[in-house]
Amino acid sequence: MNRIALKRKARFIRTRFRELHMIASALISTRHPVLAHIIPIRRCNLSCAYCNEYDNFSKPLPIETMFRRLDRLADLGTSIITISGGEPLLHPQLEEIIRHIRVRGMIAGMITNGYLLTQARIESLNDAGLEHLQISIDNVKPDDVSKKSLKVLDQKLKLLAEHAIFQVNINSVLGSAVRNPEDALSVARRALDLGFTSTVGVLHDHEGQLRPLSPEQQAIFSTIMSWGKQSYSRFNRYQKYIAQGISRDWRCRAGSRYLYVCEDGLVHYCSQQRGYPGIPLDKYTKQHLYDEYNTLKSCAPRCTIQCVQHIALLDNWRDPQTRPAFEKPLEPVTELRPTLREN
Secondary structure, three states: OOHHHHHHHHHHHHHHHHHHHHHHHHHHOOOOOOEEEEOOOOEOOOOOOOOOOOEOOOOOOOHHHHHHHHHHHHHOOOOEEEEOOOOHHHOOOHHHHHHHHHHOOOEEEEEEOOOOOOHHHHHHHHHHOOOEEEEEEOEOOOOOOOOOEHHHHHHHHHHHHHHOOOEEEEEEEEOOOOOOOOHHHHHHHHHHHOOOEEEEEEOOOOOOEOOOOOHHHHHHHHHHHHHOOOOHHHHOOOHHHHHHOOOOOOOOOEOOOEEEEOOOOEEEOOOOOOOOEEEEHHHOOHHHHHHHHOEOOOOHHHEOOHHHHHHHOOOOOOOOOOEOOOOOOOOOOOOOOOOOOOO
């Protein structure tokens, strides 16, 4: 076993231990966030036609601002931080952000389009302590909907396989915007060939709501799910309902167990429900966590946001939600800067 493989194994063991501790803590207590997505930069180097989570002008947030937000999340008891965007690799001090997450005892993950990965950057992410990285690949060859293609990114995947000591997941996608559904099979096969984990998601509309898959897409979805390695995320029984376009009854704990913190420092339910509750993170309290834990989310039955559903598995079996859906927020909602999209 070479040096990289040994380091990868060691980090995997440490991360898995931390994940088991996270699950145990979440089962014991419902009074802290399990996962928070945080945005250090809204700008992206791509302009995928279906995406509403980027612009082409935003500057990276000052590192001091990011540290304050991470400290606040740590003080609330957050277990996992996933850095998202925009494209987080555009932030010039990304590794410092990752180090701060680790210093505060939280698990560090990141979602990226992968375009800016180089051997040097991968090694820098290793040194910073990154534990999880996810890349979504939409097709085999780029088209006018998405440039996140296997043809373009395959060399980046090889670099990750050779040099990354953090865990890598490749997420393929299905949905109406995907022209060649069978591309998802090619993406998943390549991920597994390289030793990565593989997941599959369903493209949603701009409110995160369900778009039913065709019979062909449903079959592909089921096949990729069956290939996936055993992991916490695979226990989500709702995924089969997503593929079939069936709404389902579950207890969304967004705003409590899951937080989405935008570049303006506001807490939202998720990337597709920005504005609810829309409270500044520095004013977010344990009372807000308690209230949102008990708030029924009217968007939940047809939601496709998998990360929120995965976290909800920890609590679906307990504590029915009795607070009315989208009740008036405890603090005024600050208007969000509009997202500029290029098609």
